[in-house]
Amino acid sequence: MTLVLEAAVLGILTGGVYALMASGLTLIFGVMRIINVGHGALVVLGAYLSFAIWRALNIDPFLTLVITMPVMFGIGLVLEVVFIRPLKTDREALSVLVTYAIALGIEGLLGFFFTSNYVQLRAWYANASFPIGSFHVTYVYVYGFVLCLAILAAIFVMLYRTTFGASIRATMLNRTAAQLIGIDVDRVSAIAFGIGMATAAAGGVVFGITNAFNPGSHYDLISRLLTIIVLGGLGSLRGAIIAALVMLVSEDITSVLISPVWASFVFFVILVLVLLVRPQGLYGVRVRDRL
Amino acid sequence: MRNLPRLRLIQGAGVVAVFAVALAVPALAPDPATTNIAVFTMMYIGLATAWNIMGGYTGYISLGHAGFFGFGAYALGLLLTHLKIAGGYEPFLLVPVAGLLTAVLALGIGWFALRTRAATFVIVTIAFMFMLQLLAENLVGLTGGGAGLSFPSPTWSGDFFNTPYYYAMFLLAAVGLGASWLIRNSKFGLGLLAIRDDEDKALAVGVPTGAFKLTAFVISATLVGMIGGVYGYYVTYIYPQFVVDPLIGISMVLMVFLGGLGTLSGPVLGALILEPSQLWLAYNYGASKLYLVFYAAVFLIVILLLPRGIIPSALELLERWRTRSGPAAPAPAAPSTPSTPVKAVTP
Numbered sequence: 001m002t003l004v005l006e007a008a009v010l011g012i013l014t015g016g017v018y019a020l021m022a023s024g025l026t027l028i029f030g031v032m033r034i035i036n037v038g039h040g041a042l043v044v045l046g047a048y049l050s051f052a053i054w055r056a057l058n059i060d061p062f063l064t065l066v067i068t069m070p071v072m073f074g075i076g077l078v079l080e081v082v083f084i085r086p087l088k089t090d091r092e093a094l095s096v097l098v099t100y101a102i103a104l105g106i107e108g109l110l111g112f113f114f115t116s117n118y119v120q121l122r123a124w125y126a127n128a129s130f131p132i133g134s135f136h137v138t139y140v141y142v143y144g145f146v147l148c149l150a151i152l153a154a155i156f157v158m159l160y161r162t163t164f165g166a167s168i169r170a171t172m173l174n175r176t177a178a179q180l181i182g183i184d185v186d187r188v189s190a191i192a193f194g195i196g197m198a199t200a201a202a203g204g205v206v207f208g209i210t211n212a213f214n215p216g217s218h219y220d221l222i223s224r225l226l227t228i229i230v231l232g233g234l235g236s237l238r239g240a241i242i243a244a245l246v247m248l249v250s251e252d253i254t255s256v257l258i259s260p261v262w263a264s265f266v267f268f269v270i271l272v273l274v275l276l277v278r279p280q281g282l283y284g285v286r287v288r289d290r291l
Numbered sequence: 292m293r294n295l296p297r298l299r300l301i302q303g304a305g306v307v308a309v310f311a312v313a314l315a316v317p318a319l320a321p322d323p324a325t326t327n328i329a330v331f332t333m334m335y336i337g338l339a340t341a342w343n344i345m346g347g348y349t350g351y352i353s354l355g356h357a358g359f360f361g362f363g364a365y366a367l368g369l370l371l372t373h374l375k376i377a378g379g380y381e382p383f384l385l386v387p388v389a390g391l392l393t394a395v396l397a398l399g400i401g402w403f404a405l406r407t408r409a410a411t412f413v414i415v416t417i418a419f420m421f422m423l424q425l426l427a428e429n430l431v432g433l434t435g436g437g438a439g440l441s442f443p444s445p446t447w448s449g450d451f452f453n454t455p456y457y458y459a460m461f462l463l464a465a466v467g468l469g470a471s472w473l474i475r476n477s478k479f480g481l482g483l484l485a486i487r488d489d490e491d492k493a494l495a496v497g498v499p500t501g502a503f504k505l506t507a508f509v510i511s512a513t514l515v516g517m518i519g520g521v522y523g524y525y526v527t528y529i530y531p532q533f534v535v536d537p538l539i540g541i542s543m544v545l546m547v548f549l550g551g552l553g554t555l556s557g558p559v560l561g562a563l564i565l566e567p568s569q570l571w572l573a574y575n576y577g578a579s580k581l582y583l584v585f586y587a588a589v590f591l592i593v594i595l596l597l598p599r600g601i602i603p604s605a606l607e608l609l610e611r612w613r614t615r616s617g618p619a620a621p622a623p624a625a626p627s628t629p630s631t632p633v634k635a636v637t638p
Contacts, residue, residue, distance in 0.1 A: 035410050037354075086595055092410055093352045094594055097548060100354075100541055101590035108583025116580070215580070219537060223421040226414040234410055261429045268422040272403065275415065279406045 006135045007256040011249030013141040017206045019244035020148040021221070022228040023155060023237050024199035030172040030235030031192040034084060034095035040222030041103035042197055046072055046204025047213055048110055051121055061121040061209055062143065068201040076197030080190045103218055110215035121208040144206035151202050152241065155195070159237070168192055172235060224264075227271045233284025243282060246270070313461060317454045326453035330460055330525060332566040334518055337464035338539075339546040339558030340471050341514035345507050346544065347553035348480060350487035351405070353508075355416030356515050357540030358400075358423040359393050363516030364523030364534045365427060366392045368440045371524075378443035383459050386520045393516025394509050401508035405501070408490070420535060427531035439530030442523055456525040463521065467514045471555055474507075483507055487553070515543075542569070549593045551600030560601055565589070 025039045036042075049071060050064040057064075079102060087094045129136040159165040170178040171188045179185050207213065207221070228247055232239025247267055255263040274282065312319075316329050338360070346352050366389040371382055404415045427434045434440055447455065474480040482503045485493035494500045523529050543558075546565050551557025568589070572582035597604055 029410070033410075035413060083591060083595070087598070089598065093350070093413075094548075094598060096352060096354065096413055097541075097544065098591060098594055101587040101594070104538075104541075104583045104590070105587030108580050108585075108587065111580030111583065223417060227418050230411055230414045230418075265422065265425050265429065268418050268425075271415075271418055275407065275411075276403070279411070281411075 002134050003256045004253055005133075007252040008249050009132070009135075009137065010141070011252035012245060013137070013145045014210065014252070015245040015248035016145040016148040017203055017210070018224065018228060018248055019241040020151055020199055021203035021207075022225050022232070022240040022244050023152060024196035024203070025225050026229040026232065026235055026237060026240040027155070027168075027199075028193055028196040029229065030237075031168060032080075032084065032095075032189045033092060033175075034099070035092070035226070036099045036193075036196070037096055037222060037226075038099035038102035038106065039196070039200060039225055040218035040220075041106040042072070042075075042200045043204045043207060043221055044213060044215065044218045045075075045106050045110065046197075046201035047121070047208035048114055048204075048215075049201070050205045050208055051114075051119055054121055061123050061205055062147065065202055065205055068205070069198045072197040072201035073194040076194035077190050079197075080193035084193065085186065085189070103222070107215045107218060114215065116214050116216065118212040118214045119208075120212040121205065123209065126209075140209050144210060147202065148206060151199060155199070155237070158195075164188075164191075220264075224267060227267050230281055231271050231274055233281030236281070236283035239281060239283030310465075317457055321450050323450060323453055326450075326457060328567055328570055330453050330457045331570060332562060333457060333460035333464055334522060335543060335546060335562040335566040336559050337460060337467050337518045338515055338543040339550070339562045340464060340467040341511050341518070342543045343547045343553065343558045344467075344471055344474060344514075345511035347547055347558070348474065348483035348487065349504055349507055351408075351504065351508075352413050352544070353404075353416040353511075354413055354537075354540050354544065355418075355420035356512065356543060357535055357537055358416075358420035359397060359512040359515045360519035360522070360539055361427065361529075361531070361535030362396055362423055363389045363393045363519030364529050365434055365440065366516065367520030368442050368523050368529060369433070371443055372440070376443065378445040380455070382443070382524050383455070383521070386459070386463075386517050389520035390513045390517035393519075394513040397509045397512030397516075398505070401505045401512070405504050405508065417537075420537065420540060424531050424535040427535060434531070437530060439528055439533075440523075442527045442529075444527060445524075453525075456521060459521045460518065463514065463518050468555070468559070470510060470514070474510075475555060479503060479506070484553070542566075545590055545593070548600055549597070551602030551604075554600070554602045557600050557602040 021039070021043055025036055028034065028036050028039075046068055049068045050061055053059070053064040053067055054061050083098050083102065084095060087098065123140060125139055127138070129138045131137075157165075159168060167178065167183045167188050168191075170181070170183055171185050171192075175185055178188075211217075224247070228243045229240050231247065232241070232243035247270065250266050250270060251263045254266045278284070313333070317326055320326065320329070338356070342353070342356055367382065367385060370376075370385050370388060374385075376382060376385070400419050404412060404419065407415050428436055430436070431438075445452070445455070474483070482493065482498040482500075485496075485498050486500050486504060490500055519534065523534065542565070543562075546561030547558045548561070549557075549565060550559065550561030569582075569586060572585050576582040576585065
């Protein structure tokens with residue numbers, strides 16, 4: 001029982017990171033109607049950027065975010081303008097391929113510069129932990145969780161309390177109508193993509209501290225992130241957060257109760273079961289495609 | 292002008308010539324390095340053609356076909372192991388059985404995945420691919436897990452080694468092309484194209500969209516599974532990440548997009564261009580991982596410059612050049628079968 005409880009706590013803590021990464025992905029989908037298959041690779045890129053800075057300056061890994069988040073935001077703007085915006089027809093299908101290509105390109109470049117060896121970000125307090133009842137929780141997991149919560153809160157404030165957030169929500173609801181009332185949807189798209197990348201940078205740091213990673217890690221990440229956002233309902237931020245927590249908690253509990261090798265499988269089983277009942281996901285709206 | 296009998300004749304002669312050259316490849320260039328490239332190119336011609344039957348005709352983009360590829364490979368490998376069949380020509384005879392098993396799997400996955408549309412469908416197919424990969428890895432008692440699965444060794448060797456595999460791949464690609472052509476010229480194919488253009492309207496005018504989509508999905512997956520089986524026998528040793536490889540799944544998609552989505556010859560052309568160059572890149576830059584960057588660059592250039600693919604773009608160019616230089620003849624009667632599918636651009 002303690003083991004299950006421990007697994008649940010760990011699931012919630014790691015679920016926070018996935019919630020943050022999936023929020024970026026679902027935000028991009030909501031605003032631009034594209035699936036960014038490169039999101040996992042961009043998270044890994046963020047992790048490697050932090051890794052490079054951390055290795056060069058020897059500072060706290062979390063502090064590298066001061067540099068990596070703006071840099072990744074900029075990369076996001078460039079990617080959107082150069083690769084996504086030119087897609088006029090058949091956006092949804094073509095964007096999958098374009099972002100897949102971006103993922104491959106990043107994997108190749110990272111492999112070239114950092115080799116395929118696994119690396120991990122380590123803070124000096126990496127092994128420090130505190131007891132809750134009969135088990136110990138590592139501080140880095142808690143810090144990562146708090147960081148993700150803070151960024152998620154910032155995103156919500158931005159979306160629901162600022163004018164720019166209103167234009168993002170308007171664009172998510174109806175792109176054409178948003179354009180008609182004078183919202184520069186291209187600008188909104190680019191910035192939304194940038195925000196998505198900045199969250200990927202933050203997710204990357206936490207991922208890189210809590211996991212060993214290599215350039216190929218993005219396949220595992222993206223399959224989970226995509227599963228999470230479909231489960232939550234494409235474009236729904238709330239859905240993505242809840243789905244991430246549900247997924248990670250059930251994964252960790254399966255790992256304890258059954259076997260770690262089946263943990264990831266549960267992910268997909270939950271997706272299949274939920275989609276059987278609700279093809280639009282937990283919080284998705286059932287829309288007719290290509291209106 | 293395309294429906295002129297003379298043009299039909301030229302087209303027919305061209306097809307026969309291409310088939311003749313394809314048949315003669317092992318005789319023309321018998322060295323193993325070349326025939327190895329030929330086997331893989333033929334494999335991708337088959338894969339891209341098969342993928343196109345679903346992705347090109349119905350517009351449902353599956354990124355999970357690598358799952359069926361790997362499943363077919365494992366199905367054949369396990370059949371050979373459990374039936375204790377030695378290497379030789381018999382394994383080729385079991386390829387259709389592997390295809391049948393893949394069809395059953397595809398029926399289940401398709402029934403489920405096709406409840407969703409567009410973006411969700413893409414993601415669900417990716418999820419199924421990773422599920423199959425995990426199953427191959429975790430069901431150690433059945434598949435051997437991460438240790439992999441060995442196929443029996445073939446009884447032939449030397450320069451001839453690749454030839455039987457080449458013809459097996461050729462046969463499957465030809466079956467795929469035949470199926471693609473038949474579908475393209477049938478009412479079923481018209482229904483699929485209608486689904487691509489507007490699924491709800493198609494349903495409204497009486498196209499049994501659900502059954503049509505599922506049929507196309509199963510046909511497409513079955514072909515991919517059979518090709519996977521031959522591939523497994525060719526490489527003689529498989530493990531989960533190697534046959535259920537997302538890169539294989541995306542490669543066939545890219546080839547279709549490069550050649551022309553929903554066209555008959557597009558996937559063939561795409562595979563002929565991309566697979567040899569991919570092999571060349573992997574051979575020369577594989578160690579440094581830079582080949583992935585090159586591949587990504589080709590990918591991006593294709594999609595940004597030729598979003599509709601080579602064949603439709605070329606046909607359009609040809610048409611424009613004809614109408615400009617030719618006499619102002621009355622427009623030719625519409626061909627009985629839909630020619631180049633030009634997707635209606637919805638605002």
